[in-house]
Amino acid sequence: MTADCTYCGSDVNDHDPVFVAERRGDGRESAGRFCNYACLSAHIDEANLVDGACCTVDL
Template identity: 45%
Template sequence: MSATVSTPDEDEMCAYCSSRIFDHDPLCVRDCTDDCGSLKYFCNYACLAVFIEEHELTTGDACHWSPDEENCC
């Protein structure tokens, strides 16, 4: 397995708010559960968090936790 590192274009826009990512604290993510689709760029963690929540990307992906259980998984 290899990784390719590339720098996004200077005018790359945030996948959530459409701001220029380099005007903020940019990060990129890739969904590797579906053939590692194309990278999505976000201008900050807040936009990434809202994008994840609005698209319900964590639904069914976390273990069930209860305060009565000693260990989660």
């Protein structure tokens, strides 16, 4: 299994990795791995993953 960062392609094991999973039915499926929260945040921004996604937090 590859350990390349979903965002930048670096080996996440060289950094402080963060792993993301999404629910799929009763299980969960890997949705990406990132060097750190900076890569995760950049990936979210680039892929517009928060567009239309919101819980009930009042900002």
